[in-house]
Amino acid sequence: MPDPVPSSRIVVDVRAVEKNFGEGANRIHVLKQVHLQARTGEILMLVGPSGCGKTTLLSAIAGTLKIESGEINVFGNQLEKMSGGALTRFRAKNIGFIFQQFNLIPTLTVAENVGVPLLIQGVSSGKALKRSREILERVGLGERWKERPNKLSGGQQQRVAIARALVHEPPLVICDEPTAALDAQNGEIVLDLFRQVARSPDRAVIIVTHDNRIFTYADRIARMDDGEIVEVREQDQNHTPHFEHEHAL
């Protein structure tokens, strides 16, 4: 297991963010004056019970959800001031996504799925395929680049999703419940791999999870409850990340 990478600079700066859903009596205050920072070289985990606002905050940081008030600054760009088109281009270039349900396109091969972010950026399909195969080698699926995602196990599909999130070398990787659809064994494999390949001195990684089995993989843990960050805790730099089988929820 590699040592934790020393954190360098703040690349995600969330200040006093508010977000509501619904109108009138049905209005739900989802994010309440949230402050959070993410730094390069670290894995930041957003944890907390279901419905506490983790995914909403992640969506806002990813620029896929408009906030009511506050500021979100990502790599010096104030997201709420960007136009829709600029935000879309910003996401394409700077953010790698890993979804809970993988969201691999079933009609594409593994390599074609991995190459999608490059195609979005306008890279030719030939170059995208070459780069996809390289990164698939890194996640241990180099031999299976031609197969359809449905031929792979859940763990392997999540590894493909990791490869897809990293193929265009984004400085920010966002993961939503990466182990929720995996059993303990696959969850461990994926997290070990993720720590190896996603963690980099130039990259910030934010993981949303309520799976306390994987908390040891974090460099910092931000705990949310009822729309607020209630605690931000640094992990011991010398700890050995491992999958907490015995505490599985």
Place this chain on the structure above:
Amino acid sequence: MIGLALKMLFGDTAKYLMLVAGLFFATFLIVQQASVFCGLMRWTTATLKNVAAPIFVVEERVEQVNETNPMRDTDVALIRSVSAVRWAMPLYSGIQRVRLDDGSFKTIQLIGIDAASFAGAPGKLVAGHLEDLRLPNTVVIDELATERLSPDPKDPSKKIKIGDRFEINDVEARVVGICKAMRSFTGGPYIWTTYERALQYSPPQRKMLSAVIAAPIQGMTNEEAAAVIERTTGLRAYVNRDFGKNGRDFNTSTIWWYVKNTGIPISFGTTVVIGFIVGVAIACQTFYAFVLDNLKHLGALKAMGMSNFRLSVMLIFQALTVGLIGFGLGLLATSGFAMGALKNGQPPFFMPWQIPVAAFCVIQIICMIAALMGIVRLSLYEPAMVFRA
């Protein structure tokens, strides 16, 4: 992105085939029915094609070629006296009955032409000699008549041939020629004889002249000559070109008469509209279901930074692709139908280039409607939704 769009489309085999099938049926219904309609309308002008005279002069109230308001025989001389006319010949055209050997009757379209000039004679004889029409009780029949008037139409050896005889209204007719001709609107075969003999074959009336066919003098167009004939004689003079070519054209006048005065366009038009509705219903419903099925993948693409514009282009490209394939297969099936129809001589089938072009546009409009529904659904889909499993 086009490759990605196509792989997503072709990968969902069930929906792809459903889409293609819907558009195939829509194309087939629209093109086939429109072509049969055009073929039927073309049949209404068969006499004008089979009697290839440049000008038809008819009674002043006649609007279409199958309507024969008889004129006086002296009208031929009257028209010949017009300075714009190079020649003018009498023409008899009427539906008569032939009695076959077994006692049954068949309807025929009898054409009587001038015996001296043979003006209005069939264009292409495949057997016999036109001059033999000058012999007593002789007729020239078209190829359809060789089967229709045969005692056993299914037996090729019993087809009517040169020298065979039958009766038209109890008057003997001997076949001296067989020609190619377009089938008539009534479905009966064409039989040519001389004008005088045609009058003998037909029940007597006070006036028997159906039309006078004419040609303009040199240096004058058909239209100019027709205008002069009308002005001078008070009769109606039509030119014989093709549908839509000229306001004074007898083909155009005939077809419009059938469009306005019969239920044929409504019948065929209804089927064409049904084809459109089938296309819209199947294509839109299936394509929308395809978009819904792929919504989370399309949403993921949106979250990963693909713009609404590019996603819309993908959907439009997918819709247009299935449209093109469905249209191609539909046109292919229509061609198969057309080959059978042309081989058998029926049902009527005529496909001017405007029909496939119009059908292609209709199919692509259907696809654009389907794509638009998908685009609207996708544009309402917030990329953040993709995080909510």
